[in-house]
Amino acid sequence: xxxxxxxxxxxxxxxxxxxxxxxxxxxxxxxxxxxxxxxxxxxxxxxxxxxxxxxxxxxxxxxxxxxxxxxxxxxxxxxxxxxxxxxxxxxxxxxxxxxxxxxxxxxxxxxxxxxxxxxxxxxxxxxxxxxxxxxxxxxxxxxxxxxxxxxxxxxxxxxxxxxxxxxxxxxxxxxxxxxxxxxxxxxxxxxxxxxxxxxxxxxxxxxxxxxxxxxxxxxxxxxxxxxxxxxxxxxxxxxxxxxxxxxxxxxxxxxxxxxxxxxxxxxxxxxxxxxxxxxxxxxxxxxxxxxxxxxxxxxxxxxxxxxxxxxxxxxxxxxxxxxxxxxxxxxxxxxxxxxxxxxxxxxxxxxxxxxxxxxxxxxxxxxxxxxxxxxxxxxxxxxxxxxxxxxxxxxxxxxxxxxxxxxxxxxxxxxxxxxxxxxxxxxxxxxxxxxxxxxxxxxxxxxxxxxxxxxxxxxxxxxxxxxxxxxxxxxxxxxxxxxxxxxxxxxxxxxxxxxxxxxxxxxxxxxxxxxxxxxxxxxxxxxxxxxxxxxxxxxxxxxxxxxxxxxxxxxxxxxxxxxxxxxxxxxxx
Numbered sequence: 315x316x317x318x319x320x321x322x323x324x325x326x327x328x329x330x331x332x333x334x335x336x337x338x339x340x341x342x343x344x345x346x347x348x349x350x351x352x353x354x355x356x357x358x359x360x361x362x363x364x365x366x367x368x369x370x371x372x373x374x375x376x377x378x379x380x381x382x383x384x385x386x387x388x389x390x391x392x393x394x395x396x397x398x399x400x401x402x403x404x405x406x407x408x409x410x411x412x413x414x415x416x417x418x419x420x421x422x423x424x425x426x427x428x429x430x431x432x433x434x435x436x437x438x439x440x441x442x443x444x445x446x447x448x449x450x451x452x453x454x455x456x457x458x459x460x461x462x463x464x465x466x467x468x469x470x471x472x473x474x475x476x477x478x479x480x481x482x483x484x485x486x487x488x489x490x491x492x493x494x495x496x497x498x499x500x501x502x503x504x505x506x507x508x509x510x511x512x513x514x515x516x517x518x519x520x521x522x523x524x525x526x527x528x529x530x531x532x533x534x535x536x537x538x539x540x541x542x543x544x545x546x547x548x549x550x551x552x553x554x555x556x557x558x559x560x561x562x563x564x565x566x567x568x569x570x571x572x573x574x575x576x577x578x579x580x581x582x583x584x585x586x587x588x589x590x591x592x593x594x595x596x597x598x599x600x601x602x603x604x605x606x607x608x609x610x611x612x613x614x615x616x617x618x619x620x621x622x623x624x625x626x627x628x629x630x631x632x633x634x635x636x637x638x639x640x641x642x643x644x645x646x647x648x649x650x651x652x653x654x655x656x657x658x659x660x661x662x663x664x665x666x667x668x669x670x671x672x673x674x675x676x677x678x679x680x681x682x683x684x685x686x687x688x689x690x691x692x693x694x695x696x697x698x699x700x701x702x703x704x705x706x707x708x709x710x711x712x713x714x715x716x717x718x719x720x721x722x723x724x725x726x727x728x729x730x731x732x733x734x735x736x737x738x739x740x741x742x743x744x745x746x747x748x749x750x751x752x753x754x755x756x757x758x759x760x761x762x763x764x765x766x767x768x769x770x771x772x773x774x775x776x777x778x779x780x781x782x783x784x785x786x787x788x789x790x791x792x793x794x795x796x797x798x799x800x801x802x803x804x805x806x807x808x809x810x811x812x813x814x815x816x817x818x819x820x821x822x823x824x825x826x827x828x829x830x831x832x833x834x835x836x837x838x839x840x841x842x843x844x845x846x847x848x849x850x851x852x853x854x855x856x857x858x859x860x861x862x863x864x865x866x867x868x869x870x871x872x873x874x875x876x877x878x879x880x881x882x883x884x885x886x887x
Contacts, residue, residue: 385879416576
């Protein structure tokens, strides 16, 4: 599919390379792709002897790329002609290595990853007993009075696939409050000490809006809180110190660039988090780009509506989007379905709010000129979201659009074509499918599961898919996402042939979902997402060619170098 770029073919007009993509929105203002006379005075760097996959709309390839010390790409083309044309440039021989644009995770939680690094790591724990063991080890680092916090447990990985209870924790931690977020972030597990810190009595028959308190036969909370109920305990969790947060955030950022991520769409952040990001940018300690979504349509959005969107001059931070929720997650049975869960009759999940309230929040975002991204996992949640977005788009025709459904995991045959018809982006996470495939058919049954994680169906309908991981729900490594998209298998190769393989993506589609299409979904496609003249020199060097090797090897691919704005940020020198 890939073709060679003609020698020294210079793409000074970026619009030409985006003819197949939707027309550019009138706002926000895009960075110019043009090169000025001043760039002639800058140091030139020429990488050559490389397999460069530009990920432009023509899937062009090249042998060499010239960029300058300001971080702008000048030329992409053939090696010998570039060497002859630019003898004074600093030459970097990549010895045949594969180069692709820097990868962009279109749905993640950077601050959540930073927080998780300071907590007990419970991912892949094989039983409740292993959870307790890991918590005991983590407790050794705590002081008297500290809460014991952790994340990553998943009852679907245990021999008995049932929710745990407070009693499982009480015997090991009778006095210290324990609060453990499920791997999807949509359920929490607490001991009695933590439940006692709730801001109201949790017993009885009442349930909070958009949440569920699991109770025993006597009506007492048994320790598991779903979605909107989690805040009843979390309000009592002490805040992490700014010093620890900053240190954890720097560790998280280094993890991102070591895995080839030069951009991340950060879901649900508030003003204080943005201010921390800005401090690190000013200190030169922020080696990636963040496209940030607000934490709902509340105070943060009010502040942005009053002061305007954030567009940092460095290109490292943009905030002009709003994150909303309509339902929960499949693993905790909080995703809103049109019919009951197949493995739990009488439970069809939860809508976090009435559809009219969702419309009101979307209207508020669009009235400020912002992009809306709505978390929707169940087929009911997705339908309500599509209905609300369709109505809002009609009411605000001047809004620049590119609105998104975050996850879009379970759809119906009638709702799939609506994404393309409405110009709505499906922001999806391939590893969710390969994490959930062991049990999700039990949740949905054989008929509904056919339209779960329906990447090919959406692509064939004309929809644009922006790909990500949802870290720390899933692992950060984007190569795992590309592997999952291409194979629909786990890293051990199960199941043979892939899980519902008709929904696979091609390698080109998967990489484009983590590059140009992810950039488009964050209004940054004119500056990043592909390696073309005038764009920023964000690229990575891989230890193997992911377009030619056996698909199983994609997951094992390592990033050798990460470059941001023409500066090598990994490994550090």
